[in-house]
Amino acid sequence: MTVSEILEERIRRPDAPHGLATALSLAAHATFVVFLVLISQPRKLTTAPLVSLPVRVVSPGALARLSARPARAPAEAPRRPVIEKIREEAPVPSKQALPLPDKGKKPKDARPAPAPRPAAATSSPRPAADGSAVDLPSAGAGLGGDGAPGLTDFGASVSGFDADFPFAYYAEQLQALIGANWLKPDAPAGTVCVVTFRIQRSGQVTDVKVETPSGLAFYDRAASRSIYSANPLPPLPPEFQRDELGVHIRFQ
Structure with missing residues (x-):
């Protein structure tokens, strides 16, 4: 009785519990048995096909002739034109070259170097005697045209100092x-x-006063203003012994 018949008989029994589960279990066992049978069979080894290569037999004389052939020489690269540098020839000295003078001898026509001129003596300050007049220029002179008020030409002078002051450069x-x-x-x-x-x-200016008024107040104020505007003046010369100097200026 085969396995299939046994399974069919069990399935047909009405009192058999879990008939379907039993059938599935038997089918699984049968499949496992078949798998074991297939594995147990010996396998056939497969070999790669043989490849035949043609071989040519050459005699020793022919091999010697083949090896005696000269190898081809590589193609030569084109040569670049070589530019030769022209050598500069040294100048040939002239036969009529002038003889060099002897260092120990002096030329006959040598003239002595001219002596340096003496430096011009610096001008020393010109002393101004007490009471001498020094003209003062106008700030507006040359700035305005004819008849321009406030910029017309004028005359002014240092009428004197209240001490002996022989320093003309300061004046x-x-x-x-x-x-x-x-x-x-x-x-x-x-x-x-x-x-x-x-x-x-x-050099500080002090005690500015109108000593002799002109009779025109605006004229006197303009003269005093020019002195205030120039303040401070340069310091007194170091050679001057006093600490202050009185100055009288005439505006006209």
């Missing part, structure tokens, strides 16, 4: 500084005023 500095700040008002011809002031050792 010229006063002339430049005060003249640069003096603007002469438009006044009648012949208008004159004298202003006095004192210069301290440091």
Whole structure:
């Protein structure tokens, strides 16, 4: 009785519990048995097909002739043109070259070098005598046209110092500084005023006063203003012994 018949008989029994589960279990066992049978059979070994290579037999004489053939030489690269540098030839000395003078001998026509000129003596300060007048330029001179008020030409001078002051260069500095700040008002011809002031050792201006009024207040104020505007003046010369200097200036 085969396995299949046994399974069919069990399935047909009405009293058999769990008939379907039993059938499935038997089928699984049968499948496992078949798998074991297949594995137990010997396997056939497969071999790769043989490959035949053609072989040519060559005699020793032919092999010698083949090896005696010369190998081809590689193609030569084109040569670049070579530019030869022209050598500079040294100049040939002339046969009529002038003889070099002897270092120990002096030329006959050699002239002595001219002696250096003496330096010009520096001008020493010109002393100004007490009471001498120094003209003061106008700050407005040359700035305005004819008839321009406040910029017309004028005359002014240092009428004197209250001490012996022989330093003309300092008086010229006063002339430049005060003249640069003096603007002469438009006044009648012949208008004159004298202003006095004192210069301290440091150059500070003090005690500005109208010594001789012109009769025109605006004219006197303009003269005094030119001195205030120039303050401070340069310090007094170191050679001057006093600590202050009185100055009198005439504006006309």
